[in-house]
Amino acid sequence: MIVDPWRVEGDIDYDRLIEEFGTKRLDVSIFNTPPENLPVMLRRGFFFSHRDLDVALRDGFFIYTGRGPSGKMHIGHLPPFLLAKWLQDRYGANLYIMISDDEKFVYNREIGWKEIDRYAIQNIQDIASIGFDPDRTFIFRDTEYIRNMYRLSLEIARKINLSTAKAVFGFTGESNLGLIFYTALQTVPTMFEKNVPLIPAGIDQDPYWRVQRDIAESLGYRKVSAIHNRFFPSLMGPGSKMSSSKPETVIFLDETKESLRKKIYRAFSGGQPTVELHRKLGGNPDIDVSFQLLYYMFEDDDNTIREIYDRYRSGEMLTGELKDYTIERIWEFLERLQRNRRSVNIDKYMYDGKLASEMWNRYF
C-alpha cells in the first residue's frame, strides 16, 4: 500500500492509514446534531478520519480546499467540495478554493499552459456549479493570485529546509525546483485568516499539513485541522482509485445519461454470473460498485439503502435492477450540476463577490 500526495496504490486499509498518519477516527457526534441532519458522506463514514476538527468547531474556522487542473473532473473529485458546501451552509464559514495550475504544470514536465488553462476554466465552472455562497467563497488560480500570496509563501519557504522537505514529501535528486517550492505555496491559504483552517481532503494530502502544523504558530497563524475522506471506488472494482487517465474507471461530471448508463453497466458488480445463480446465492453489495456509490453518496434515505442492501444480498434484487436504480440517482445529481453549470457566473467566485473582491485587495 502506497499513499502519498502523488500516488495511491494497492488495497487501502483505512485503520492503518489513521494509525500511520496519526489522525483520529471521525465520530460524527462531534457535529452535535441528529445524524439525519448530516449529509450521507458524514453519516455513513465516507469521511472517516480527522485532525483537530474539535478545535476548529470550538474556536471558529474557515475552509480551504483545492483542485489541480490537469484533466476533466469526475465524481471522485467531489467529496471535499460537497462537504465544504455543507460546512459553509451550516457554519457560515468562508471557503477558499485554490486552483493549483502551477503545481500541475511543474508536476508534469510535458504539459503546456494551453492545456492547463483549458482545464482550469472547465474545472472552475464545475466547482462553481456546486452552488457555494458567492459572497463567502473565493476561487483563485495560483498563477493569477501569486502576487497576493508571494510574500507569505517566502515567509513559509524560509522556514522549511531541504532536509525537511525531502523527509516529508519524498523529494529526490530528480525532483524539480518548481515542485519543491509549491509545498510552500500550498500552505499560504491556511493563513488567509487568523482562525482555524479546516481542510476537507484525501488523507493522502496529509504530509503538506504536517509541515504547516510545525510552522504556523511561529508565523502567527493557527495549525490546520482536517477532515479526511475515503478514496472513491473505481468503476473497475474495490481496491483501486478512480483515475481520469482511465476513462472507463470514472464518471465524469459531463457524462450524458447514455454514457453514464454504459459505464455503470460495465462497472464491477457483486452479482452472480447468471440470474439463476443470483436468485439462489444472492449478490455481494459490499464489493458492488453501484451499491458503494449509492451508499456513500447518492442515496440519502436510510431505509431505502438498507432495503436495497438486503434485497441484493438475498438475491431478490438483480444486478440490472440495482444498476438501473443507481443510474437514475446519479443522473439526478449530474443533471442538476450540468444545469447549474450552464448558468454559473464564475467571476462572482473569482473576482466580484464580497469575499473575492476583498481578497484581491489583500497582500499576505
Next chain:
Amino acid sequence: MIVDPWRVEGDIDYDRLIEEFGTKRLDVSIFNTPPENLPVMLRRGFFFSHRDLDVALRDGFFIYTGRGPSGKMHIGHLPPFLLAKWLQDRYGANLYIMISDDEKFVYNREIGWKEIDRYAIQNIQDIASIGFDPDRTFIFRDTEYIRNMYRLSLEIARKINLSTAKAVFGFTGESNLGLIFYTALQTVPTMFEKNVPLIPAGIDQDPYWRVQRDIAESLGYRKVSAIHNRFFPSLMGPGSKMSSSKPETVIFLDETKESLRKKIYRAFSGGQPTVELHRKLGGNPDIDVSFQLLYYMFEDDDNTIREIYDRYRSGEMLTGELKDYTIERIWEFLERLQRNRRSVNIDKYMYDGKLASEMWNRYF
C-alpha cells in the same frame, strides 16, 4: 579563495577565476572603438572577463542586472550599473534591473519585510540617479512583478532538478525552499527578450548563468552573455571586498564630504611611515587604495593617472596629497549622484516610462 554568489573570501587571483569559471579574458578591441572612447572601467581592465560578449555584440542584446536590497548601497555596487549605462547609451539597448527583495528575504532568516522595503526604495532611488534612459529602462521589485514572471519561472524551475541545483549552487539540507526556488526566478529576465541577454556582474554570479545556458535554448531563448568586473577593493586594503556590514571598509553613496574625507584618510595606503622615508623610498601605488579608486573608476585622464602613479612611486607625491586629490574626484562623482537623487522620479523607471509600461502588460 572562495568565490560563489554568497561569499568572496581570500586573495583574489583573477587569472585563476577566468580559468575556473571557464570564461574569456576581455580584450576591449571587441568594442571596435578607440580606447579613449571607452569608460575607465573598460579601458583599465576593471572589467576583466566575459562570456560570449562577441555573440551579444554581433546578434544584438539587452542588458540585465540587479540588486539585492539588504542594505545601503556603496560605490562597490556601482560598476555593473555604470557599465550598463554606457552600454545603453552606446548601443541603445533596453536595460532590466531586478530588485531581488525576495532573495534577500529568504537569504537572511532574521530580516523582516519593513527593513527590506526601506532598502528597496532607497536602492532604487540610488540606481535611478545614475541617469538611465527612462524609456529604455525597467526597474522592478520581484515581490511586485512576480505575477508577470511566475509562469516563466515555473517553466524554468521545471527544467532544473534538485541534483543540478545542489551541484551548481552548493545547496545543502539546511538550505531553505525559498533560496532554492529563487535560482529559477533570477533566470526569468534573461528571457524578457528574444535577443541576447548581456549581464554585467561580478564573476561570482556566474553559476546562475551556467544553468541558464543549459536550458535557455530549449525554451526558445538565447544563452546569456556576460561581462565580469573585478571585486572592488576594501578601504582596508587589497585582497578583501567592500562590505556594507563593515562601514569602515566602504564608501556609501550618501556620504557627506566630511565623512568621505575621514574614510579616505583612514584608508589603507601604500605610503611610508614618515615623510622623510616616503621622500626617500617612494610609495607603492599598486597597493594604495586611493590610487586603485582613481585608477579603476574616478580619474578619467590617462596622462593624469600616469603622472600620479609616477610621482607617488618616486616619493614626490605624499600620501596626504594623493588622498586629498582622491577625495575631490570621488566627491565630484558623489555630489552629482546625490543631486540627481533628490530630483529623480523612480516611477518613470518602475511604472510609467515606455519600457516599464510595456512590461506591466506582458506576462511571461
